[in-house]
Amino acid sequence: MGRALIYLALLAAGVSGIMWMARLGGLVEFAVGEIVVQLPFSAFLLFAAALFATLHLGLAGLGALRRWPERARQRREAEHRLLGDAALTRALVALAAGTPDLARIEVARARRHLGDTAQTLMLAAEAERLAGREEAAAAAFHLLAANPDSRFLGLRGLLRQAIQRGDWPTAQRLAREAEAAQPGAAWLKQERETLALRMRDWREALALAPAGAQQAPLALAAAMQEADADRASELERLAFQTDPAFTPAALAHARRLREAGSARRARQVLEDAWKARPHPDLAALYLEGEADPLARVRAAEQLVHGQPKHAESRLLVGRLATAAALTGRARQELEMLAGSGEADRRAFLALSDLEEFEGRDTPESRAAQSRWLRRAAEAAPEPGWRCGQCGAEHGGWAPACPACDTAGMIAWGRGGSAPTQS
Numbered sequence: 001m002g003r004a005l006i007y008l009a010l011l012a013a014g015v016s017g018i019m020w021m022a023r024l025g026g027l028v029e030f031a032v033g034e035i036v037v038q039l040p041f042s043a044f045l046l047f048a049a050a051l052f053a054t055l056h057l058g059l060a061g062l063g064a065l066r067r068w069p070e071r072a073r074q075r076r077e078a079e080h081r082l083l084g085d086a087a088l089t090r091a092l093v094a095l096a097a098g099t100p101d102l103a104r105i106e107v108a109r110a111r112r113h114l115g116d117t118a119q120t121l122m123l124a125a126e127a128e129r130l131a132g133r134e135e136a137a138a139a140a141f142h143l144l145a146a147n148p149d150s151r152f153l154g155l156r157g158l159l160r161q162a163i164q165r166g167d168w169p170t171a172q173r174l175a176r177e178a179e180a181a182q183p184g185a186a187w188l189k190q191e192r193e194t195l196a197l198r199m200r201d202w203r204e205a206l207a208l209a210p211a212g213a214q215q216a217p218l219a220l221a222a223a224m225q226e227a228d229a230d231r232a233s234e235l236e237r238l239a240f241q242t243d244p245a246f247t248p249a250a251l252a253h254a255r256r257l258r259e260a261g262s263a264r265r266a267r268q269v270l271e272d273a274w275k276a277r278p279h280p281d282l283a284a285l286y287l288e289g290e291a292d293p294l295a296r297v298r299a300a301e302q303l304v305h306g307q308p309k310h311a312e313s314r315l316l317v318g319r320l321a322t323a324a325a326l327t328g329r330a331r332q333e334l335e336m337l338a339g340s341g342e343a344d345r346r347a348f349l350a351l352s353d354l355e356e357f358e359g360r361d362t363p364e365s366r367a368a369q370s371r372w373l374r375r376a377a378e379a380a381p382e383p384g385w386r387c388g389q390c391g392a393e394h395g396g397w398a399p400a401c402p403a404c405d406t407a408g409m410i411a412w413g414r415g416g417s418a419p420t421q422s
């Protein structure tokens with residue numbers, strides 16, 4: 001409204017100006033050579049105004065003509081973006097709905113409109129994977145990996161494919177490349193850990209594992225793989241110190257100390273391990289080389305002094321006392337054990353042995369023996385090293401199950417019950 005009033009005022013001023021000049025009169029004269037042109041001053045003003053308006057309009061038209069291709073291109077681009085975005089949305093919906101064929105059509109449309117961007121390539125790969133076309137998916141991941149901005153996405157996709165088809169060396173190489181592209185990605189750490197376990201690369205698995213007791217089996221496994229004796233010894237010590245209750249580490253550490261001539265320190269390691277978790281293998285190593293039955297009882301008492309009331313402690317001392325003819329001591333330990341509710345088959349068999357040793361061949365002794373044997377048959381089986389994955393029994397601990405090839409599943413425990421030690 002305000003602007004219209006200004007225009008009106010300007011128009012009125014112009015018209016009255018021209019009329020004033022027309023009343024004023026006067027001539028404008030052009031002389032070109034011999035020709036002389038005379039114009040009234042007002043006509044000259046009108047002519048000049050018309051000339052100015054024509055020139056101005058002509059130049060504006062020329063400018064618009066020059067900008068025309070650029071504008072058309074922008075309009076086309078906006079149109080493509082709009083169509084491409086719509087196709088992307090439809091592809092996402094198709095992927096979420098689990099319809100790979102529709103997703104592939106929409107992704108192809110989106111790629112036609114938007115080109116190979118990180119989004120279109122990622123969706124293309126996902127759609128191809130959903131359709132079971134792994135090679136086409138790999139091609140999209142390779143294109144993603146070729147671009148520095150989306151390199152990690154591409155490598156991650158290729159890594160997952162390698163893991164899926166069980167190509168562990170390729171997977172490990174890709175994991176290292178992905179780590180270089182995106183250092184410190186949490187997801188990658190987990191994946192590298194899984195790969196290290198798969199590849200039986202225990203040192204790498206140890207380096208990636210969170211601090212704590214779960215490091216002990218990995219450190220021992222790395223020690224078993226280590227060719228250098230000093231480094232192996234250091235890893236065994238680390239395994240024992242990380243988890244003294246992990247028997248295989250204590251055994252390896254104590255053996256190494258004994259070989260190095262530190263018998264006293266080896267004994268101390270086994271005593272500490274027994275205190276953390278009594279285990280018959282600890283006793284076997286502790287008593288190795290000791291033949292005298294009475295000395296064996298004394299040594300066993302020294303070993304178990306940190307946990308004298310534990311079922312394994314009572315069983316060990318009871319059995320050795322029987323062998324040393326210390327029947328009173330043996331009966332005390334074994335009957336306490338039988339009454340504790342923690343006894344397994346071994347305790348009742350030891351009691352039967354004790355009856356046999358004590359009673360010689362009397363009818364009472366035979367009756368007592370068969371009573372203990374019956375209880376042995378009903379009792380829980382003795383514990384052993386078992387795979388938590390396939391249930392196979394093994395003579396000792398191993399980093400991976402020889403039967404089913406699963407890593408980290410062999411544990412000490414009773415058959416049919418949950419493993420009690422990793």
Ligand SMILES: [Zn+2]
Binds near residue numbers: 387391401402404406
């Ligand atoms: Zn197994």
